[in-house]
Amino acid sequence: MTTARATLARQPRADLLSWITTTDHKRIGILYLTTSLVYFGVAGLLALAIRTQLARPANDFVGVHTYAQLFTLHGTAMIFLFVAPFALGLANFLLPLQIGAPDMAFPRLNATSYWMFLFGGLVIFAGAATNEGAAATGWTAYAPLSEIKISTGLGQDLWIVGVFIVSVATILTSINFITTVFVYRAPGMTMWRIPIFAWEMVATSLLIFMAFPALAADLLLLFVDRNFGGHAFDPAYGGSALLWQHLFWFFGHPEVYVMILPYFGVISEIIPVFSRKPIFGYTGIVLAAFAIAGLSMGVWAHHMFTTGAVDDPFFSFMSFLIAVPTGVKFFDWIATMWGGSISFETPMLFALGFLVNFLLGGITGVMIASPPIDFQAHQSYFIVAHMHYVLGGGSLFAIFAALFFWWPKMFGRKLREGLGAWSFWLLFIGFNVTFLPMHFMGLEGMPRRVYTYDATGVLPLLNAIATAGSYLMAIGVLVFLWNVVVSAFDRTPVGDDPWEANSLEWATTSPPPEYNFDRLPPIRSDRPVFDARHPERDPSAVR
Amino acid sequence: MGRSWWPQPVTTQASLMASNWLLFLCAGAVVALIIWGLVAFALLRWRRKRGAATTLPAQLRTNIALEITWTLVPLVLVCILFIYTYRAEAGVEALVPYPDVTVAVNAYRWGWSFGYRGGPTVQGSFSDVPQLVLPRNETTRIILTSSDVNHAFWVPAFLFKRDAIPGRITVFDLRPEKDGTYVGHCAEFCGYAHALMGFSVKVVPPADYARWLKSGPS
Numbered sequence: 001m002t003t004a005r006a007t008l009a010r011q012p013r014a015d016l017l018s019w020i021t022t023t024d025h026k027r028i029g030i031l032y033l034t035t036s037l038v039y040f041g042v043a044g045l046l047a048l049a050i051r052t053q054l055a056r057p058a059n060d061f062v063g064v065h066t067y068a069q070l071f072t073l074h075g076t077a078m079i080f081l082f083v084a085p086f087a088l089g090l091a092n093f094l095l096p097l098q099i100g101a102p103d104m105a106f107p108r109l110n111a112t113s114y115w116m117f118l119f120g121g122l123v124i125f126a127g128a129a130t131n132e133g134a135a136a137t138g139w140t141a142y143a144p145l146s147e148i149k150i151s152t153g154l155g156q157d158l159w160i161v162g163v164f165i166v167s168v169a170t171i172l173t174s175i176n177f178i179t180t181v182f183v184y185r186a187p188g189m190t191m192w193r194i195p196i197f198a199w200e201m202v203a204t205s206l207l208i209f210m211a212f213p214a215l216a217a218d219l220l221l222l223f224v225d226r227n228f229g230g231h232a233f234d235p236a237y238g239g240s241a242l243l244w245q246h247l248f249w250f251f252g253h254p255e256v257y258v259m260i261l262p263y264f265g266v267i268s269e270i271i272p273v274f275s276r277k278p279i280f281g282y283t284g285i286v287l288a289a290f291a292i293a294g295l296s297m298g299v300w301a302h303h304m305f306t307t308g309a310v311d312d313p314f315f316s317f318m319s320f321l322i323a324v325p326t327g328v329k330f331f332d333w334i335a336t337m338w339g340g341s342i343s344f345e346t347p348m349l350f351a352l353g354f355l356v357n358f359l360l361g362g363i364t365g366v367m368i369a370s371p372p373i374d375f376q377a378h379q380s381y382f383i384v385a386h387m388h389y390v391l392g393g394g395s396l397f398a399i400f401a402a403l404f405f406w407w408p409k410m411f412g413r414k415l416r417e418g419l420g421a422w423s424f425w426l427l428f429i430g431f432n433v434t435f436l437p438m439h440f441m442g443l444e445g446m447p448r449r450v451y452t453y454d455a456t457g458v459l460p461l462l463n464a465i466a467t468a469g470s471y472l473m474a475i476g477v478l479v480f481l482w483n484v485v486v487s488a489f490d491r492t493p494v495g496d497d498p499w500e501a502n503s504l505e506w507a508t509t510s511p512p513p514e515y516n517f518d519r520l521p522p523i524r525s526d527r528p529v530f531d532a533r534h535p536e537r538d539p540s541a542v543r
Numbered sequence: 544m545g546r547s548w549w550p551q552p553v554t555t556q557a558s559l560m561a562s563n564w565l566l567f568l569c570a571g572a573v574v575a576l577i578i579w580g581l582v583a584f585a586l587l588r589w590r591r592k593r594g595a596a597t598t599l600p601a602q603l604r605t606n607i608a609l610e611i612t613w614t615l616v617p618l619v620l621v622c623i624l625f626i627y628t629y630r631a632e633a634g635v636e637a638l639v640p641y642p643d644v645t646v647a648v649n650a651y652r653w654g655w656s657f658g659y660r661g662g663p664t665v666q667g668s669f670s671d672v673p674q675l676v677l678p679r680n681e682t683t684r685i686i687l688t689s690s691d692v693n694h695a696f697w698v699p700a701f702l703f704k705r706d707a708i709p710g711r712i713t714v715f716d717l718r719p720e721k722d723g724t725y726v727g728h729c730a731e732f733c734g735y736a737h738a739l740m741g742f743s744v745k746v747v748p749p750a751d752y753a754r755w756l757k758s759g760p761s
C-alpha cells in the first residue's frame with residue numbers, strides 16, 4: 001500500500017526558488033522549525049557566553065556592556081524567536097494533516113507570517129552591528145530604562161521594530177490556525193475528535209489574539225516616546241513608569257502559556273503512543289487548556305507584586321488557580337501510562353523528562369505566586385531557575401520530543417535511537433546541574449542580570465556548578481546535530497506509521513504528498529489511525 | 544545554606560515570610576514526591592517487557608469520579624495556601640500608625656541616598672557603598688522612590704524587596720530584631736552598573752542609634 005501510494009504522489013520541486021515562493025503548509029512549517037532552531041543555536045551560544053562570564057566572580061570574559069546585550073538577546077531570541085515560533089512551525093506542519101485538510105485556510109497569509117518572523121528576528125540581531133551595540137535592557141525592556149534619555153543606541157529601536165514585526169506575524173498566524181481548525185476539518189472530524197495538539201493550538205491562538213496586541217501597543221508607545229517626543233513612560237512629563245509593565249505583562253503572562261500549551265499538546269500526543277493506550281480524560285484535558293488560557297489573562301500583575309502598586313491578593317489567588325487545570329493534565333498523563341505497555345523510545349524519554357522538570361517549575365511557580373515569597377524571590381536567580389524549569393526543562397524537552405517523534409513524518413527517515421538516548425541523558429543531567437543550583441543562588445541573595453557577584457559564601461561554588469552543567473547541555477545539543485547528520489544517510493524507509501500512532505497525520509505517506517492525502521481513513525473517534533489498525537475494535541468503546 | 548534554604552529572618556516581618564515559605568516548601572515537597580512517585584511507579588510497573596506477547600492493554604479512557612477528585616483536591620489545597628498567604632502578606636504590609644524612625648530612600652543610577660527625619664542625609668554610589676543605620680526593636684518607616692529609572696531596594700536578610708519607581712512613592716515598615724550588618728542590593732536591572740549598586744544595613748541598639756543620629760555619620 002505504501003509503495004503504491006508513494007508512486008502516485010508527484011515529487012514536488014525542490015529547488016531554492018520553490019522553497020522561497022512556497023505556500024505549502026508543510027514547507028512553511030519546516031522553514032519555521034529550521035529558522036527557530038537556528039535562532040535557538042544563536043541564543044544557546046549567547047547563554048554559554050553568559051555562563052562563562054559567571055563561572056567565577058569578577059570574571060572578565062566579556063565586558064559589562066557586552067554582558068547586558070548578551071542576556072537581552074538571549075532572552076529575546078529564546079522567547080520571541082524560538083520557543084513560541086517553534087510551536088507555530090510545528091502547528092503549521094501538523095494542523096492540516098491532523099484534521100484531514102489539504103492546507104491552511106490562508107496559505108499566502110501563512111507564507112507572509114513566516115517571512116515576517118524571519119525578518120523581524122534579523123532586525124533584532126542587526127542591533128549588534130550598530131555603534132552602541134544591540135538592545136541592552138533585558139527581554140522585558142522596562143521603561144523608563146529603555147527610553148531615549150537612558151538607552152540612546154539605535155539597537156533599542158531595532159529591538160522595538162523587530163519584536164513588533166514578529167508580534168504582528170504571530171497574530172496573523174493565530175487567525176490562520178483558528179480558521180483552519182474551525183472550518184477545514186475533514187468529514188467525520190468533529191470538534192471532540194480533533195487531536196489534543198490541535199485543541200491546544202486553538203487555545204494558544206486565542207491567547208495570542210488577545211495578548212499580542214497589548215505588546216504591539218506597548219512597543220508603539222515606546223517607539224513614539226523615543227523617536228517622536230512622546231512621554232508615555234516619562235514621569236517627569238506626566239507619563240507613567242508603571243504603564244510599560246502593565247501592558248508588557250498583560251501580554252507577557254499569556255505569552256508564557258503560548259510557550260507551554262502547544263507543548264502540553266505534544267506531550268498529550270506522545271505519551272499515549274508509547275503507552276499503547278488512548279489519552280486519558282480527553283475532555284478534561286481540553287477543558288483544562290481553556291481554563292488555563294482564560295485564567296492566564298487575569299494574572300499579569302503577579303510579575304508586579306513588589307511594585308506595591310497592584311492588588312496582590314487578587315493576582316495571587318488567580319495565579320494559584322492555574323495550578324488546578326495544570327494538575328488535571330498531569331494526572332491525566334499519569335493515568336494514560338497507568339496500566340499501559342510503556343516503551344522508552346527517544347520521544348518518550350524527552351516527554352518523561354518534560355514531566356519531571358516541568359513539575360518542579362510548576363511548584364516553584366505556585367511558590368512565587370505567594371507575594372510574601374515573591375518579595376524575596378522576585379528578580380533574583382530563583383526566578384531565573386523557575387522560568388528555565390518551565391521553558392527549558394518543560395518546553396525545550398517537549399521540543400526535542402516533538403522533533404524525534406515527527407521527524408520520520410517530515411523527512412521519511414528516523415533519527416537514530418542510540419544517539420537520541422545519549423542526547424536525552426546529556427541534556428537532562430546538564431539541565432538539572434545548570435538550573436537546580438540557581439534556586440539556591442536566588443534565595444542566598446543573588447539578583448538576576450548581574451555580571452559579577454559576591455566572592456564570599458556559596459555563590460562561587462553554585463555558579464561554577466551551573467556553568468559546568470551548561471557545557472554538558474551544549475554537548476547534548478551537539479550530539480543531536482550529529483544525529484541529524486548521520487541519520488540523513490539512512491536509507492531505510494520508515495513507512496506511513498513507524499510508531500503505531502493514533503492521529504491522522506500517520507495515515508498518509510512519510511513525507512506526505514503536496515496535497516496531503518490520497519484518501520482518508522474513516523474518522524469515527526479521536527484515533528482514526530488506531531481504529532484502522534484494529535478493525536476488530538468498536539471505535540466508540542471507552543474501555 | 545541549611546535553614547530551609549532561606550536566610551534566617553532578622554525582622555518581625557521576615558518571620559512571617561519565613562513561616563509562609565516553610566509551608567509552601569513542605570506542600571511543594573509533598574506534591575512533588577506524590578507525582579514523581581506515581582510516574583516512577585507507572586514506569587516500573589508497566590514498562591514493556593522484552594519478548595513479552597504484545598497484547599493491547601485495556602483502553603481505558605475516562606473515570607469521572609477520579610477526574611472530579613483530582614480537580615477538587617488541588618482546588619482545596621490552593622485555597623488553603625491562599626489563606627496563609629493572605630494572612631502573611633497582611634502582616635508584612637501592615638503599617639504602624641506612628642513609626643519610631645522615618646527614612647526617605649532615593650535610588651538613582653547608580654547609588655542610594657538615605658535621608659533620616661531629624662537627622663542627616665547619607666549618600667553613596669557603587670565606588671563608595673552607603674550604609675543605612677537602623678535601630679533594633681523599633682519600627683522604621685521607609686519612604687522609597689527613584690529619580691531616574693526603576694530600581695528595587697532588596698535586603699536578602701530581611702527577605703524583602705520593594706521597587707523604587709520614578710514618579711511614585713512607596714512606603715513600608717521594617718522592624719529589625721537582631722544587631723548586625725546586612726548586605727543590600729538593587730534588584731531591578733537599571734543599566735550597566737546595576738550589579739554594583741549595593742548598600743549595607745547596620746542594625747544597632749536604640750541608644751547607639753540616637754547617638755549616631757545626633758553626631759552624624761563618622
Ligand SMILES: [Cu+2]
Pocket residue numbers: 650651693694695729730731732733737740
Ligand atoms: Cu538600580
